[in-house]
Amino acid sequence: MTLIVRTVTRLTIGLILLYGLYIVLHGHLTPGGGFAGGVIVALSFINLTLAFGGKTSAGVFSGESAHLVEALGAIMFLALALLGLQWGGFFDNFIHADGEPGMLVSAGIIPLANIAILLKVGAGIFSIFLALIVVQNFEEGDRQ
Amino acid sequence: MIELYVLLGLMIAGAVIAVEVKDLLSAVIAVGVVGLALSIAFLLLRAPDVAITQIVVEIAAVILLIRATLNRDISSRPSAGRPFGAVMGLAFLGLGVLASLTAFPEGLSPFGSPLMTVSAFYPADAMSGTGATNVVSAVILDYRGYDTLGEATVLFTAVVGVLAVMRATGRRDAEGSGESHG
Amino acid sequence: MNETMPYILCMILFCIGIYAMLAKRNLIRIIIGLSIAEYAVNLFLILVAYKSGGQAPIFDDRAMPPTSMVDPLPHALVLTSIVIGLATTAFMIALAIRLYGKYGTFDITRMRELRG
Numbered sequence: 001m002t003l004i005v006r007t008v009t010r011l012t013i014g015l016i017l018l019y020g021l022y023i024v025l026h027g028h029l030t031p032g033g034g035f036a037g038g039v040i041v042a043l044s045f046i047n048l049t050l051a052f053g054g055k056t057s058a059g060v061f062s063g064e065s066a067h068l069v070e071a072l073g074a075i076m077f078l079a080l081a082l083l084g085l086q087w088g089g090f091f092d093n094f095i096h097a098d099g100e101p102g103m104l105v106s107a108g109i110i111p112l113a114n115i116a117i118l119l120k121v122g123a124g125i126f127s128i129f130l131a132l133i134v135v136q137n138f139e140e141g142d143r144q
Numbered sequence: 145m146i147e148l149y150v151l152l153g154l155m156i157a158g159a160v161i162a163v164e165v166k167d168l169l170s171a172v173i174a175v176g177v178v179g180l181a182l183s184i185a186f187l188l189l190r191a192p193d194v195a196i197t198q199i200v201v202e203i204a205a206v207i208l209l210i211r212a213t214l215n216r217d218i219s220s221r222p223s224a225g226r227p228f229g230a231v232m233g234l235a236f237l238g239l240g241v242l243a244s245l246t247a248f249p250e251g252l253s254p255f256g257s258p259l260m261t262v263s264a265f266y267p268a269d270a271m272s273g274t275g276a277t278n279v280v281s282a283v284i285l286d287y288r289g290y291d292t293l294g295e296a297t298v299l300f301t302a303v304v305g306v307l308a309v310m311r312a313t314g315r316r317d318a319e320g321s322g323e324s325h326g
Numbered sequence: 327m328n329e330t331m332p333y334i335l336c337m338i339l340f341c342i343g344i345y346a347m348l349a350k351r352n353l354i355r356i357i358i359g360l361s362i363a364e365y366a367v368n369l370f371l372i373l374v375a376y377k378s379g380g381q382a383p384i385f386d387d388r389a390m391p392p393t394s395m396v397d398p399l400p401h402a403l404v405l406t407s408i409v410i411g412l413a414t415t416a417f418m419i420a421l422a423i424r425l426y427g428k429y430g431t432f433d434i435t436r437m438r439e440l441r442g
Contacts, residue, residue, distance in 0.1 A: 023196070028276040031192035031384060033284070035409050039200040046207065070303065077296060081289065110276050113285045113292075120296055121409065124303045125204060128416045131310045132423065133211050145332075152335040159339055159362045163346040168354055175358050182365050189372050190382045190396045194404050198368075201412045205361065212419045213354055233345035240344075244330075244337040254329030256378035263399035267392035271385060279383040279395065283402040295406045302413035306420045 001051045009051040016044040020122075027114040034117025041118065042125035054134040066127040073119030080109050080116065151185045168213040176206045193280050332373050340366035353422045353432040357415065364411040368404045375400040 023030075024037030049057040155178050162174035179202035186195035253259050266287065267279050276282040284292050343366060346359025375397035381390070383398035422432065429437050 028278050028281050030278065031280075031382070032196055033193060033278070033281050033405070035405060036193070036196040036200055039197070039204060039409075039412075043200060043203065046204075070300070074296060074300060077293065081293060108275060108286070110274065110281060110285045113289070114281070117292070117296065121299060124299050125412070128303055128306050128413075129204075129208070131307050132208060132416070132420055148332060149335075152332065152339075155365075156335065156339055156342065159342045162358050162362065163342060163350070163355065168352070171355065171358055175361055178362060178365060182369060185369065186372055189376045190380055191372050191375075191401050191404075192382050192384075194368075194372060194401055194408070197405055197408050201408050205412055205415050208416055208419050209354070209357070212357075212422055230345075230349035233348040236348070237338075237341040237345055240337055240341040241334070244334050248330045248333050248337075252330065252333060252374070255332050255373065256329070256376060258375055258377055258397045260397050263397050264393075266398055267383060267395050270392075271388070277385040277388075279385075279398045280401045280405065283398055284405060288402060291402075291406060295410060298410050299413050302417050305417050309417070309420045309424055 005051050009047055013044055013048055016047065017041060020044065021118075024114050024118045025111065028110045034114040035121055037114075038118045038121030039125055041122040042129070045126050046129050049129070049134065054130075061126070063127060063130050066123045066130070069119050070123035070127065073116050073121075073123065077113060077116040077120065080113055084109075145188075148185060148188055151181050151188070154181045155185075169210070172206060172209045172213055175209070176202065179205070193278075333370065336366055336370045336373060339369070351433050351435055353425065353434055356434075357418050357422065360418070361411070361415060364407075368407055368411075371400040371404050371407075 020037045020040030020043075022037075023032035023040065024034055027033040027037065045057065045061055048060060158174050158178040158181065162171045162178065165171050165174065179198065183195045183199040183202065186192075186198055266283055270276060270279045270282045274282045274286045276286070340363055343359045343361070343363030346362065347356050350356060350359065377396045379394075380396040381394050383395045383401065425437065426432060431437070
């Protein structure tokens with residue numbers, strides 16, 4: 001990639017990652033939520049891969065760690081759902097609200113579920129991207 | 145709501161261009177314009193969560209579509225098309241517009257006054273029942289959390305499917321070596 | 327007529343997407359047609375939920391009356407639908423790339439002749 005793309009990527013990639021985390025953590029107060037924030041975090045890693053190549057971005061966040069993080073997100077979401085069975089029903093909001101609405105620590109399991117969705121969606125979109133774009137040279141290897 | 149009609153007209157024009165233009169790269173860019181106009185329309189219809197999600201998902205989809213079209217069949221030959229498919233497509237279009245003209249005035253409530261019979265409960269109960277001030281987040285993660293679990297499962301299945309389809313033979317670039325049988 | 331005009335324009339957008347899926351030969355154009363049809367369906371759901379003079383479904387200050395909001399339930403359905411649309415589009419693109427590697431073309435009428 002050219003020098004302009006690399007310089008702008010180096011300046012803005014941290015801001016994009018931080019903005020995605022902000023949207024997820026404030027998902028119960030302002031518009032956004034886990035899905036939009038997860039795709040924004042995945043887009044920041046996609047930006048890194050497109051600007052600097054597959055080898056550099058594999059040093060930062062490789063494909064195997066993406067699979068691990070995605071599985072962790074799914075397990076965390078399921079654990080939150082099943083733990084609700086202890087206190088109420090399936091998916092019951094078992095952390096009863098101590099904070100008042102409008103503060104960051106409030107609304108029961110909703111921020112934790114947002115973080116689980118961030119891990120799952122962000123790592124999933126990034127591993128789809130790695131499988132489709134980083135792999136090249138299909139035509140020769142494909143005679144079956 | 146004149147801005148809404150302008151955006152809808154832009155979306156229809158962009159869709160016609162995306163379907164009919166000969167060059168594949170121009171078609172992908174036209175789909176990007178349709179998605180961007182859709183995100184602005186969502187903002188005008190007072191849906192900010194949906195607008196944020198639409199614009200970032202649009203960017204990811206256009207990146208994947210450009211990868212599929214770059215260095216491939218860039219300009220398709222002027223072709224005979226599929227005449228049976230074209231006739232069926234136009235017949236479906238006519239039938240759809242006709243059905244909407246007769247069914248929508250009686251079947252749907254007029255634009256601007258929704259029948260909130262079931263969903264009047266959610267804004268009334270969100271602050272006291274869950275403690276969240278974003279009603280849409282409360283709906284997708286507390287009242288209807290099971291649907292979100294299903295959606296996470298669909299996303300997981302799609303990721304596994306993409307990895308399985310792209311892994312059958314051949315050399316890998318950044319992921320180590322896959323099996324390469326001839 | 328002004329009450330149903332946005333719905334009719336949305337239906338025209340959906341029919342353009344279905345037309346592209348039925349009448350085009352190039353595989354990428356079929357995927358584009360499906361994307362346009364998905365956009366039209368999401369737009370329709372948000373149009374049904376709009377209340378004139380309503381506000382976004384977020385409590386800006388705690389004393390906002392809940393009846394002044396637009397309908398929040400279709401927003402939740404559309405949020406799920408957008409992400410699932412991305413997942414299926416990515417899977418279709420993976421299949422299209424593999425088909426191009428095998429047959430050398432995106433033209434679906436020529437994919438029946440070659441026996442890989």
